[in-house]
Structures are given as C-alpha cells and as structure tokens.
Amino acid sequence: MGMSAARWRFRLSIHARLPASGIYIHFMRLSFRDIDYFLAFSSSANRLEAAALLGVTLSALNRAIQRVETEFGLALVVRHARTACMTREGERFVTALQAMSTGYSQASRVIVELRERDPRASARRGQVRDIHLPRATCT
Incomplete structure (x- = not known):
C-alpha cells in the first residue's frame, strides 16, 4: 500500500488502534475555526446572527x-425548525472552550512578543538556519 493511501485512511478515521501495542489513539479532526464558530454561536442570539458576524x-x-x-459524542445543541439552543452539556462545554480559546490567544501573544524581540527567531517553516556541526573524522 502506497504512502498516500495510508494517509487517506487516517484522515477518514477518527480512532485507530495500534495492532501490536493495543494503544488506542484518538485523532482530533477539529480546527480552531470550528471552535471559534461554536463559541460565536453560543454567544449570539441565533445561528443567522452568528453566521453573519x-x-x-x-x-x-x-x-x-x-x-x-461528532468529535465529542454529545448533543451540544438542540435544533428546532427555525431555532437552536444550547443543551446543559453545551453550556458547560462552552465554559471549557472559552478557557481554551483564552489560553491559545495568550500563547499567540507570547509568540508575537518573542518574534518582535528577536527577528532572527522567526524563521519560516521549512527554512533551516546555518548549523555548524563539528567535522566527523574517520579513523
């Protein structure tokens, strides 16, 4: 099986078990965008308003x-024909997501501060700075 086929299978699978070790791995398929959208919905009067914002x-x-x-296996929103509202579980989950979002924002600010202090530290992804290693000698 080629490498691309293996990658494709893992993208479709949320859960995987490593055969020899019996280790169970959970692959999170959410993005921060999904979480931001969910938080926007939770703080808006309705879905249309959240989508517009x-x-x-x-x-x-x-x-x-x-x-x-789907990721967390809970009904977080009760949907009606024209409205939707949070379940109790959804309201509790929003509190945790808000804390996570705040932590992510703080971490992002730290990175910006570090880059401003030392512009050399912000090498782009895929770039490697000059590394000076001692020469190996063969004997």
Missing part, C-alpha cells in the same frame, strides 16, 4: 457545530 454561510456554521458534536 463570522462572515460565513449558515450551512458552514451548522457543519462546524456538527463537527464539534
């Missing part, structure tokens, strides 16, 4: 909310 379609917002629910 985010600049996305209602369909994109609904898919993000579904990915969050």
Whole structure:
C-alpha cells in the first residue's frame, strides 16, 4: 500500500488502534475555526446572527457545530425548525472552550512578543538556519 493511501485512511478515521501495542489513539479532526464558530454561536442570539458576524454561510456554521458534536459524542445543541439552543452539556462545554480559546490567544501573544524581540527567531517553516556541526573524522 502506497504512502498516500495510508494517509487517506487516517484522515477518514477518527480512532485507530495500534495492532501490536493495543494503544488506542484518538485523532482530533477539529480546527480552531470550528471552535471559534461554536463559541460565536453560543454567544449570539441565533445561528443567522452568528453566521453573519463570522462572515460565513449558515450551512458552514451548522457543519462546524456538527463537527464539534461528532468529535465529542454529545448533543451540544438542540435544533428546532427555525431555532437552536444550547443543551446543559453545551453550556458547560462552552465554559471549557472559552478557557481554551483564552489560553491559545495568550500563547499567540507570547509568540508575537518573542518574534518582535528577536527577528532572527522567526524563521519560516521549512527554512533551516546555518548549523555548524563539528567535522566527523574517520579513523
């Protein structure tokens, strides 16, 4: 089986078990965007308002909310014909997501400060700075 086929299978699978070790691995398929969309929905009066604030379609917002629910295996939102509201579990989950979002924002600010202090530290991904290693000698 080629490498691309193996990658494809892992992208479709959320859970995997390593055969020899019996270790169970959970691959998170969420993005920070999904979490941001979910938080925007939780703080808005309705889904249309949240979608408008985010600049996305209602369909994109609904898919993000579904990915969050699927990832964690809980019904976080109760959907009606024209409205949707958070479940108790959803409200508790929002509190945890807000803390995570705050932590991510703080970490991002630290990175910006570090880059401002030392511009050389912000090498682009894929770039390698000059590394000086001692010469190996063969004997």
